[in-house]
Amino acid sequence: MALNVVALAGGVGGAKLAHGLAEILSPNTLTVIVNTGDDFNHCGLSISPDVDTVTYALAGLAHPQHGWGRAEDTFQALSTLAQLGGPTWFQLGDLDLGLHLFRTGKLRAGMTLTQVTQAVCQAWEVAAKVYPMTDDPVRTMVKTPGGELPFQEYFVARECEPTVEGFRFAGIETAVPAPGVLHAVDQADLVVMCPSNPWVSLDPILLLDGMRISVGQKPVVGVSPIIAGKAVKGPAAAMYADLGIEPSALAVASHYQDLLDGFVMDVQDASLADEVRAYGMKVAVTDTIMRSTEDRVRLARDVLHFVDAEVLG
Amino acid sequence: MALNVVALAGGVGGAKLAHGLAEILSPNTLTVIVNTGDDFNHCGLSISPDVDTVTYALAGLAHPQHGWGRAEDTFQALSTLAQLGGPTWFQLGDLDLGLHLFRTGKLRAGMTLTQVTQAVCQAWEVAAKVYPMTDDPVRTMVKTPGGELPFQEYFVARECEPTVEGFRFAGIETAVPAPGVLHAVDQADLVVMCPSNPWVSLDPILLLDGMRISVGQKPVVGVSPIIAGKAVKGPAAAMYADLGIEPSALAVASHYQDLLDGFVMDVQDASLADEVRAYGMKVAVTDTIMRSTEDRVRLARDVLHFVDAEVLG
Secondary structure (H helix, E strand, O other): OOOOEEEEEOOHHHHHHHHHHHHHOOOOOEEEEEOOOOOEEEOOEEEOHHHHHHHHHHHOOEOOOOOOOEOOOOOHHHHHHHHOOOOOOOOOOHHHHHHHHHHHHHHHOOOOHHHHHHHHHHHOOOOOEEEEOEOOOOEEEEEEOOEEEEHHHHHHHOOOOOOOOEEEEEOOOOOOEOOOHHHHHHHOOEEEEOOOOHHHHHHHHHHOOOHHHHHHOOOEEEEOOEEOOEEOOOOHHHHHHHOOOOOOHHHHHHHOOOOOOEEEEEHHHHHHHHHHHOOOOEEEEEOOOOOOHHHHHHHHHHHHHHHHHHHOO | OOOOEEEEEOOHHHHHHHHHHHHHOOOOOEEEEEOOOOOEEEOOEEEOHHHHHHHHHHHOOEOOOOOOOEOOOOOHHHHHHHHOOOOOOOOOOHHHHHHHHHHHHHHHOOOOHHHHHHHHHHHOOOOOEEEEOEOOOOEEEEEEOOEEEEHHHHHHHOOOOOOOOEEEEEOOOOOOEOOOHHHHHHHOOEEEEOOOOHHHHHHHHHHOOOHHHHHHOOOEEEEOOEEOOEEOOOOHHHHHHHOOOOOOHHHHHHHOOOOOOEEEEEHHHHHHHHHHHOOOOEEEEEOOOOOOHHHHHHHHHHHHHHHHHHHOO
């Protein structure tokens, strides 16, 4: 297809649909704008989990089961960290470490995260454009009864156990979209909100100065990350529940109702379709679970056919 | 033996003799004070090459041939760095990386290099005390016709190719010996200057505030790192030559003549023994090349016998 598509993505779910879109769209027509609120410094290294997950997926290097990290990675460095009593809660693969070293070195030498990401995509021959949402530091903080936790600490170290009371995106007030991001949205025929966590993956992107307005001027279609009340991966469902909202595709559609022109939800949630339509958006019901590359391509195709037939039509 | 020994060491040669001493001295009687002038930041990681080389040797983890790095290490992270066009001149093994991550994380959390080194030695059951010479930043700069180069850049990246015109130890004026270092020297029955580079491994240690005076109050024995006009490892001989001094065991003895009570030189340099004695020090001539653990132990034993018979006697 010749559509210019911008995909907004967090980690695993977003990366899978971005990969599916990349497989069927014409080269140079896909731009993926990726959440950086999860970025953190670990043992001196600048780590951008979502950007890496998307890049690995598009480069064909991702671990096929985990969705994060690299296929056939080893964990020798982590074994040393374990021997020494260092932090092992964040799984640093050896191949993966090379990317963190590259990024950290280049950032320290004055490159921006956007430039580093471009260099990585070029080296690994990723045809899609991948942008971090911003080059400025934005750090997602999860509010819990015990105080604020940086996202990675909540998500990985504490395994989503603390009750979520809200979120704060430290730095979001002064952060600006990375160079190229607003232009990509302006040039887009369609914005796809990937099946990523609304609270901590997509909200930070949309909260950046100018983003919500720019995205709102385009046809927007979302894919639910919640299926049958559960998140395929990650804490989205638990967050909805902690915040007193029943986790469902309906809740996701409601979250973005002012932006969405179309919404894609899983066959397991077909009974909610009419309620979603009541928000004033078109609805497609299909199989949204992506276990294989074929699933990713099929869902991407379903999304684009739906857009072509019902949203842009 | 029940001698309290302090060994001053740089990287490979110093680590080998320190290992030999550790094998024959009673537990808790060996303190190794290690150069940190080669320390540098690489891709965000705080790297202490000489401290690590000594620690690996004492922990039995060192690469048996290289002398630096770990035995049976892999280089997966480096392979990613290479793919991405990142810096590959510094060989970062995957097992080795775990130690750099541990140190960097702990330093960022507020621990000192001394504390980190203690934690590492404890985890790996190193009986000898290993101290970085200082917790303050000291950076060895090599003066060349093209300007100053940080040591690692001169040594590893540029492979010692630039002509050496002199040295500067940035930060040495304000650096103080690490806690425990001067006390260890004060408690010592003997100071051993390991076969390490006089210019860039041992000079920085001796230039720290109070060190030269403290060491000078003790019996001091040195082992020549130059054999038959050549350094066993590293750029010591090239540095002497560049600075207009014929590289030899004699030149090393001359370098430290105000400190040394005894000097151990290789059988290949036996003809220089009388000239060295003329500096007013005792001389032992023995096989100083350390190819195996047995060689290390034998040389350590030779040094201590020489000290016992001729230096302390």
